[in-house]
Amino acid sequence: MKLGMRLRELRRAAGLTLEELAEVSGVSSRAISDMERGYSRMPQPRTLAALASALKVSDQERRRLEEDVRALRRGGTAARPGLCEPPRAVADFTGRADELAVVRRAGADGGRGGPVPVVLVHGQAGVGKTTLALRATEALRGDYPGGCLYVDLRGVDPAPPSAGDIAVRLLRALEVPSRAIAASDEERCAQVRAVLRERRCLLVLDNAADEAQLRPLLPGAGAGLVLVTCRRVLSGLEGVRRLALAPLTPEESAALLRAVADQAALPSAAGDVAEVSRLCGHLPLALRIAGTRLSTRSGWSVRHLVDRLSGEDRRLAALRTGDVSVGAAFALSHAQLSVAARRVFRRLAHLPGPDFSAPVVVLVTDDDLVDTVDVLDELVELGLLQPRGADRYQLHDLLRLFAGERLRGEEPEGERAAVRLDMARRLLEITVTAGRWFEPGFGAPPATWAGPVPLATAGEAAYWLRSEAENWLGALRMAAAAGEHRRVVETAEALHWFSDTAVAWRGWYEVYGLSRASAAELGDRQLEVTHLNYYAWAACACARRFDEGLAAALAARDMAVADGNHKEEAWALQYASDSVKLAGRPGEALELARQALRPADLADDHDGYVHLLVRIGYAQDSLGRYAEALATFRQALRELTERPVSAHQGEAARARIFVYSAHALGLLGRHAEALEQAEAALATTTARDTPALTCRLHLARGLALARLGDHRAARAELTRVVELTEEVPLYTRVYSDEATDILASLDG
Known part of the structure; x- marks a missing residue:
């Protein structure tokens, strides 16, 4: 018995x-x-x-x-020793604590009368799926007295074994006599499921090919656990817990390198270890290869390894040791792609940005958008592309290099250059169209617009400009390198008005650096001084290079004066004023802004004239001259009614006048009036949509409400200031500090 x-x-x-x-x-x-x-x-x-x-x-x-x-x-019915025994796990396993916890929790759920838990670990080649599975197996096998069985399903082989073939191996390991093993694949798989139903086993199915290979082997009810690894997502598989593996964190990457190579453990090598981790894309396979190469070459330092990996053209070749190679691991996935997917994959190397949407991919393939999305899904399924949100994708740095190798090997240089330049031109065409939504006199695209990107509203245009910024900026670099200076200047000009809504983006410094150089190449003095002014603004406001911004602004002023260009002279003085103001010299800023009034008036630059008055009032406020500031703001409001200021600029000026007036009134103790001005500002779109202005508005309301005794409402306003500062910290930190001080006084 x-x-x-x-x-x-x-x-x-x-x-x-x-x-x-x-x-x-x-x-x-x-x-x-x-x-x-x-x-x-x-x-x-x-x-x-x-x-x-x-x-x-x-x-x-x-x-x-x-x-x-x-x-x-x-002997009895125990599993035959040696059959389906898991391979050796690595001794220097690093990180993945959260992922291991997921597997443990799944194992704890087994044996409760429901289906055997199945955990599918998936991700790109080299991300450490098998390593994680073996680590989990080592930790959990003691909980499975029925045995621990491991099978490599060889999913990336040209002809992976069938479910029936795998079932024979499992049945032998489970000590089913050969004469009792069924003849058909279907019956063999049923036998496996029946045995596993009665035993508390840990079954590891490594490197699965697809759903058809895997599905027949999965047991129904039972007390065991099935751990599957696969490069594919296997989206057709039902009732499994998917565990997507991402590259390691920078801290985990450094820890892995230190565990593999003694040189990486030296405190003096910390900076170089971080750089090696970055160059390896935090991919475990790449990190382990790099660490192994370092550990087997006693004369190497980590800096030497950095030098070996720095060149993009030889990085994949350097990530090879013995019979292990990052490129070879990628090639196994690449070999499973359809012909269409291979073409799309290699052309992704053309895209300059770190992530992208499907319409951008269309620019290098000329394929139908729906077909492109299907192909991108195929790449995601195989782990060659990572989804980022609902409509964006990202190519791992090392996979981008691999795609570049495929591109150079499969398409002639002339074709590659033509596709790349055409992509850049089309990207910039979309950028110009989107940017002009914000430029007075333009707005919606013409009725003939047939681009691949929806730009029916200003919101859609802004979303595209922000989400694809790195791609169109890369295209701008390509156009500049190709000598297409007119296109560079046109793009930068079209983005001028939009840039005011995204001042915190440091990329404007490069945008207007490129357009400044292109304008100079064109030999057009008007364009050159205009884009020199734009560059002065970007250097100061975006890159926080105040001295550089001031130097550019003064050079633009001198150029404008020489040409009798009053409008650009006034703008140059405004940007010079901004530079010294942000550098902490409000007195100089006030004087420069005042100097700009006369050339702006001579140029009939009514928009600029009103904004200058607002700047002057703001400078007076910064100097503590609040009554003077209020008088200047009142003058600016009068000018708004007397001058033909454009609607967009008029609203922007009015919003600033109301917000700044509320601030000055509050500091003068006129809190009821301050609230009135703040309410007027709230009625403007600019005050609601401009982060720094919104912070100042809530600060003024919070201060006034606090002084009027409405502490509950004041706390809500001041707390909102702190929250906004966390979202957009560049220009708003000072407001957060003020709000925090007032909140502390209320609590006191």
Whole structure:
């Protein structure tokens, strides 16, 4: 009689439930249940002795139990040693604590009457799927007395084994006699499921090919755990827990390098270790190869390894050691792509940005957008592309290099250059069209617009400009390198008005650096001084290079004066004023702004004239001259009614006047008036949509409400200032500090 059946009969004869026997014997009810059902193949002698004593069995019955155990140890139905034994796990496993916890939780869910938990670990080549599975197996195998079985499904082979072939291996490991193994694949898989239903086993199916290979092997109800690894997402597989592996964090990457190579553990090498991690894209396979190369070359330093990996054209070649190679791992996935997907994949190397949307991919393929999305899904499924949100994708740095190798190997240089330049031109065409939504006199695209990007509203245009900024900026670089200076200047000009809505982006410094150089190449003095002024603004306001911004602004002023260009002279003085103001010299800023009034008036630059008055009032406010500032703001409001200021600029000026007036009134103790001005500002779109202005508006309201005794409303306003500062910290930190001080005074 089998051990499990004998124990069950003895327990029932004693009139005990599982829980009662557990309480008397000190053995857990789960362990007793596993023994009775055959999940625990070889109980320890002390466990058996405790149960025999609790059941009060006779000496003869005790000897029968001991004989059953000895029979199991001699062979019995235990799994044959050596079959389906997992490979050796790495000793220097690093990180993945959260992922291992997911696997442990899934294992704990097994044996509760439902289906056997199946955890699918998926991700790109080299991300450490098998390493994680083996680490989990090592940690959990003691919880599975029915055995631990490992099979490499060879999913990236040209002809992976079928589910039936794998079933034969598993049945042999599970000690099913050869003559009892069914003839058909379907029946063999059913046998595997039946055996696993009755045993508490840990089954590791590594490197799965697809759903068809895997699905027939998965057991139904039972107490085991199935751990699957695959490069594919296997989206057609039902009822599994998917665990997507990403590259390591920078801290985990550094820890792995230190564990593999002694040189990386030196404190002096910390900076170089971080650089190696970055160059490896934090991909575990690449990091392990790099660390192994370092550890086997005693004369190398980490800096030497950085130098070896720095060149993009030889990085993949450097990430090879012995029979292991990052490029070879990628090639196995690449070989599974369709012809269409291979073409799209290699052309992704043309895209300059780190992430992109499907319409941008169309610019290098000329394929239908719907077909392109299908191909991108294929790349995602194989782990060659990572999704980023609902409509964006990202190519890992090393996969981008691999795509570049495929591109150079499969398309002639002339074709590559033509596709790249055409992509740049089309990207910039979209950028100009989107930018002109914000430029007075333009707005919506013409009725003939047939671009791949929806630009029906200003919101859609702004979303595209922000989300694809790195791609169109890369295209601008390409156009400049190709000598297409007119296109560069046109693009930068079209973005001028939009840039005011995204001042925090440091990329404007490069945009207007490129357009300044292109304008000079064109030999057009008007363009040159205009874009020199734009560059002065970007250097100061965006890049925070105040001295550089001031120097550019003064050079533009001198150029404008020489040409009699009053409008650009006024703008140059405004940008010079901004530079010294942000550098902490408000007195100089006030004087420069005042100097700009006359040329702006001479140029009939009514928009600029009103904004200059606002600047002057703001400078007076910064100097603590609040009454003077209020008088200047009132003058600016009068000018708004008397001059033909454009609607957009008029609203922007009015919003600033109201907000700045509220601030000055509050500091003068005129809190009721301050609230009135703040309410007027709230009615303007500019005050609601400009982060720094919005912060100042809520600060003015919070201060006024606090002084008027409405502390609850004041706290809400001041808390909003702090929240906004966290979102857009560049120009708003000073407002957060003020708000925090006022909040502290209220709490005090």
